Amino acid sequence: MIDIIHTGPFNTVQDLGRPGFRNIGVTTSGAMDPLALKIGNSMLGNETGAAAIEIQIYPFKLRFSKATAFVVTGADCGASLDGRTVQPWCALSVEAGQVLELGQPRVGTRAYICIAGGIDVAPVMGSRSTSLRGAFGGREGRHLITGDTLQTGEVSSPLDLPATGLSVVDPAYALADFYPAHEDGALVIRAIPAGEYGLFGTDAERFWSQAWKISTQSDRTGYRLTGEPIKPTTPVEMRSHGVVSGVVQVPPSGEPIIQMADANTAGGYPKIAGVIEADLWRLGQARIGSRLRFVRVTHAEAAGIERAVAGFIDDVGRTSRMVCRALQTMN
Incomplete structure (x- = not known):
C-alpha cells in the first residue's frame, strides 16, 4: 500500500x-x-x-x-x-x-x-x-x-x-542502434504513409522534409504540430472513420495532429502517415515546444525494430530473475 x-x-x-x-x-x-x-x-x-x-x-x-x-x-x-x-x-x-x-x-x-x-x-x-x-x-x-x-x-x-x-x-542508450539520433536538434520519428497520403501531392514531400514543433495545444489525446502547412491537392470531405494511436491526421489548417494514448476513436481528417509502434514511447517523452522530423520506413523495417525492442524487454526480465536467483543461492 x-x-x-x-x-x-x-x-x-x-x-x-x-x-x-x-x-x-x-x-x-x-x-x-x-x-x-x-x-x-x-x-x-x-x-x-x-x-x-x-x-x-x-x-x-x-x-x-x-x-x-x-x-x-x-x-x-x-x-x-x-x-x-x-x-x-x-x-x-x-x-x-x-x-x-x-x-x-x-x-x-x-x-x-x-x-x-x-x-x-x-x-x-x-x-x-x-x-x-x-x-x-x-x-x-x-x-x-x-x-x-x-x-x-x-x-x-x-x-x-x-x-x-x-x-x-x-x-x-541500450537500443541506440535501433533509434536514429536527433537531426539538427529535432527528434527523429519513423512513420509509414497512411491511407490518404496520395491526396497530398507534392505537399506530401514537405511532411518528411521539414521539422515540426509540438505546440502547447497537445496532451494525452494528441500532439498538434506547427510548421509550414500541408494540404491535399483538392479539398476533401471524408466520413468519420476509425483511428488509433500513432495516426497522423491533417485538419483543414494543414498542421498535422498525432493521435496519442487517449486517441480519439474516430475522425474525419485525412491520414497522411502512421507513427510506428516502436517510436511511440519517444513521442511520449517529447517536451512541448520541442521539434521533430518524420522519416519514412517500410512495414518490414518497423517489424524488425519492434522485434529488437521486444527482445530487449525479455532480456531485462530474464536477467533480473537470474541475478536475483544467484543472490538467493549465495545467501
Whole structure:
C-alpha cells in the first residue's frame, strides 16, 4: 500500500490500456511511454502490463506503507528516497514508512513508478488505466490527489534484490542502434504513409522534409504540430472513420495532429502517415515546444525494430530473475 503525499493534475494510474472497445467509443488510454512501463515491470518480476503511476506534473511524493520493491523509469527526475538519491532504471527494496520524491525532469517528461505486484485498482474493461475523458478506470476515473491511498497487488515470488539495487541501461542508450539520433536538434520519428497520403501531392514531400514543433495545444489525446502547412491537392470531405494511436491526421489548417494514448476513436481528417509502434514511447517523452522530423520506413523495417525492442524487454526480465536467483543461492 502507498500513500500519496504530494501530487498534481494529470498524474494517473496507467497500464498498457484497454484495446478492443474502440468500436463502442472507448479510448485505449494506457501509458504514454509503454516501453518505460514494460521495462519497469520486467525488472520487478511483474507482468509487463501491470499498472503503475504515470507522472507528468512535478514534484511528486509518496510514502510506502509496507515493505516492497519499486523502480522509477522514464524521465530522469532526480528521484530520492528519504532524501538519498535514487538512480533511474534501478529497482530497489524499501521498508514501510520510507518516502519517495520526484523532482523536475532533467531528461524527458513522464516518469513511471512501478511497484512489485503492480497498482491494484479495480479493472474496467480489462484494464486499470485511467481514462480522464471518460472518468473511469484508475483511481475513480480521475487524476491522483494528495491523501489518496493505493493498494498494491500480491507478489507470489518476490525478487531478492541486491541491497544496492538492480539497474538496467536506459533504453535510449541500450537500443541506440535501433533509434536514429536527433537531426539538427529535432527528434527523429519513423512513420509509414497512411491511407490518404496520395491526396497530398507534392505537399506530401514537405511532411518528411521539414521539422515540426509540438505546440502547447497537445496532451494525452494528441500532439498538434506547427510548421509550414500541408494540404491535399483538392479539398476533401471524408466520413468519420476509425483511428488509433500513432495516426497522423491533417485538419483543414494543414498542421498535422498525432493521435496519442487517449486517441480519439474516430475522425474525419485525412491520414497522411502512421507513427510506428516502436517510436511511440519517444513521442511520449517529447517536451512541448520541442521539434521533430518524420522519416519514412517500410512495414518490414518497423517489424524488425519492434522485434529488437521486444527482445530487449525479455532480456531485462530474464536477467533480473537470474541475478536475483544467484543472490538467493549465495545467501
